[in-house]
Amino acid sequence: MEINKLIELVKEKITKEITIQKINVEDKSFLHKGHTNNFPNKFHIKITIISDELKSKKKIDSTKRIYKILENELKSYIHSIQLSIN
Secondary structure, eight states, rough: HHHHHHHHHHHHHHHSSSSOOOEEEEEGGGGGOOOOOOOTEEHHHHHHEOOOHHSSHHHHHHHHHHHHHHHHHHHHHHHEEEEEOO
């Protein structure tokens, strides 16, 4: 999968499942260049979410929810996620 397609898919899936005010997804794959577990079609993304719904929950619960939503993408296309919930 191409990175821009992955970014749009991540936004779409999260927005469909969670009430958010704003979401931004960035490609940060350059941070993992040269790492032994870095594969060409696995990306490092940074997700920044502004959501009253997520903010009202414990951070661990919000994180688990995002990971559950992106379960298939994590198996196939995502090497690492930076997650910021505001």
